Amino acid sequence: MSAGRIVARLGRPVGTLCGLGLLWWGIVRLGGVPPYLLPPPGSVARALWAQRGLLAGAAGTTLLETVLGLLLGTAGGGALALLMMASTPVRRWMMPLVLLSQAVPVFALAPLLVLWFGFGIASKVVMAVLVIFFPITSSFFDGLRRTPPGWLDLARSMDARPGLVLLRLRLPAALPAFATGLRVAAAIAPLGAVVGEWVGASSGLGFLMQTANTRFETDLMFAALLVLASMTVLLWWGVDRALARMLYWVPDDRSD
Amino acid sequence: MTAPALDLRGLAVAHGGRELFAGLDLTLPGGVFSVLLGASGVGKTSLLRVIAGLDRPTAGMVVADDGAPLAGRVAWMGQRDLLQPWARVIDNVMLGDRLRGRRPDRDRAAELLRRMGLADRLAALPAELSGGMRQRVALARTLYEDRPVVLMDEPFSALDSVTRARMQDLAAETLHDRTVVLITHDPLEACRLGQAILLMAGEPVRVEAIAVPAGAVPRPADDDSVLHAQGVLLRRMLDAAGS
Numbered sequence: 215m216s217a218g219r220i221v222a223r224l225g226r227p228v229g230t231l232c233g234l235g236l237l238w239w240g241i242v243r244l245g246g247v248p249p250y251l252l253p254p255p256g257s258v259a260r261a262l263w264a265q266r267g268l269l270a271g272a273a274g275t276t277l278l279e280t281v282l283g284l285l286l287g288t289a290g291g292g293a294l295a296l297l298m299m300a301s302t303p304v305r306r307w308m309m310p311l312v313l314l315s316q317a318v319p320v321f322a323l324a325p326l327l328v329l330w331f332g333f334g335i336a337s338k339v340v341m342a343v344l345v346i347f348f349p350i351t352s353s354f355f356d357g358l359r360r361t362p363p364g365w366l367d368l369a370r371s372m373d374a375r376p377g378l379v380l381l382r383l384r385l386p387a388a389l390p391a392f393a394t395g396l397r398v399a400a401a402i403a404p405l406g407a408v409v410g411e412w413v414g415a416s417s418g419l420g421f422l423m424q425t426a427n428t429r430f431e432t433d434l435m436f437a438a439l440l441v442l443a444s445m446t447v448l449l450w451w452g453v454d455r456a457l458a459r460m461l462y463w464v465p466d467d468r469s470d
Numbered sequence: 471m472t473a474p475a476l477d478l479r480g481l482a483v484a485h486g487g488r489e490l491f492a493g494l495d496l497t498l499p500g501g502v503f504s505v506l507l508g509a510s511g512v513g514k515t516s517l518l519r520v521i522a523g524l525d526r527p528t529a530g531m532v533v534a535d536d537g538a539p540l541a542g543r544v545a546w547m548g549q550r551d552l553l554q555p556w557a558r559v560i561d562n563v564m565l566g567d568r569l570r571g572r573r574p575d576r577d578r579a580a581e582l583l584r585r586m587g588l589a590d591r592l593a594a595l596p597a598e599l600s601g602g603m604r605q606r607v608a609l610a611r612t613l614y615e616d617r618p619v620v621l622m623d624e625p626f627s628a629l630d631s632v633t634r635a636r637m638q639d640l641a642a643e644t645l646h647d648r649t650v651v652l653i654t655h656d657p658l659e660a661c662r663l664g665q666a667i668l669l670m671a672g673e674p675v676r677v678e679a680i681a682v683p684a685g686a687v688p689r690p691a692d693d694d695s696v697l698h699a700q701g702v703l704l705r706r707m708l709d710a711a712g713s
Binding site: 362364365367368369370371372373374375378379382383386389462463464 | 519554565
């Protein structure tokens, strides 16, 4: 990609961000909002720079929890979807549980999980797994069920073995749906980790935000929020591009 | 390979609450191309699916005249090429063995693709091929199954006339000596390939045997007897549709 095209592609998001920053600055300036309620962009930027070591350490913890949660949740959810497809009893017994994992608010579970799994990263990883389990499992399972009937007819006319149909036909055909679930998961997994940190932790962006909040260090809290948002966007982008590369046969319209 | 004739005995087929066939008795001769011709919606595909064992008839049965079961001796080629977009051309051809868990025969798959004129596209993905090439891969996949009975459901209907004519030649050449049941709504295709031509019309369907033009298949498209038979066939189809 040429330098010109990079500038052109970055132009719009950068423009949007600058516009938002300007709006923010305007509200603080013209609205006379006190800085402990809404700090001006300048002081957030100063906090971002002054506390860069602290923020980087916290972001590292949260990123580790998020990535571990994504890996475990994807492996677990993917395996469960395959099992549900292969066996009717598993499907009947597990589907309500999968739904339950979405229906129970993780915010309510978080204190319990911290109690069970401790103040370390384990409870946050479990939170992230819980948050992404439903989108991963349901999207993959849906994809596995929706194999085009023509392929299944062809497989039947070839006296195919059911296990191999699942592995070599249904599974690859379901990957685009699985990828959709994975993109959603990449966007919400950090949320699970941060909620866990909020409830009880000794490091991480959620922990940092909470302590900053109680000390009325609103500028640091906003800086942590900015770091979290950028991290989430980068994670999503990385997952999105990796998936587009792995699913080389799926049309991927990137013309805009 | 001796290809059996297919006996349809007292066959009743329903689809979507409509009774398409009732008490159908029909013999599709062994080792030749039988062409089933009829307008869209008459029930050609439903009948072929029953013969393929993909759907069950509401009554009656389909048997091979040699007494052995049909299961495992039928290859099926659908209206669409049904290629796996993630698999290379050669892996698509070997799909049957990959789904049965047997060791795929690469040399035979490559040889079949060479006969289809695709020797240099073995590693291509289906999306890199034209519609005609994709259909040739599907034909190679059907041949790879090496079954005495081959059922084809309008396999060339989506192709342009030149590509279609070439595919007809290729099919006639490669499926020689097999029991082929080809469904089509194209009278010219029926007259070029049919060694038995059966016109289907009505509800429930009546099947009428049509006189077959002279000459070995694939018959040339500009042959006088082919052109004449095509005209007669089209007239019959129009009459059937009007009644």
